[in-house]
Amino acid sequence: MSETTGPEADEGSTAAAGRGSTADVPLAKGAVSAPGPDGQPRKVSRRFPLFTRDTARPEGGGRAAAGDAPAPARQWPLLSVVSLVGLGLLLTAFDVFRVGTLLIGIALIGGAVLRWALPDVGMLAVRSRFTDMVTYGVLGVAIALLAMMAQPDPWLVIPFLDDTLHYTI
Secondary structure, X not given: OOOOOXXXXXXOOOOOOOOOOOOOOOOOOOOEEEEOOXXXXXXXXXXXXXXXXXXXXXXXXXXXXXXXXXXXXXXXXXXXXXXXXXXXXXXXXXXXHHHHHHHHHHHHHHHHHHHHHOOOOHHHOOOOHHHHHHHHHXXXXXXXXXXXXXXXXXXXXXXXXXXXXXXXX
């Protein structure tokens, strides 16, 4: 009768468990991961580890330029979005509120477009591509709409919002 060892062994097979043959591959019952550093199969747990050893890079998280380029050239998508947001904050600080906040919203919408259009965006990629695009896009549109509806003399008037406010209060 032949013994079953290695990955072909099922959980109920204990025929070779008590024998001390060094030529056989050890049995691994239950959940088994890839071989460890010593080449032996490792038992794994389905629990999350207590300490995270590494993280997966976000999709599109590579460099936006070649590795031999200087750092600003490698991260130009992030630098363009951050510089537009900084300019918008500066304009807001100098009491050009509507234009400054509108520029911040446009910068975030531009970040969503860059995340969609470019395969590698450097550190602009934080999460998955879809999550980044939705986050940048929704926040950018919300900030731009709020900037255009700000009082006094709003650039954008949505009539049903005034009625909704009166009925809710």
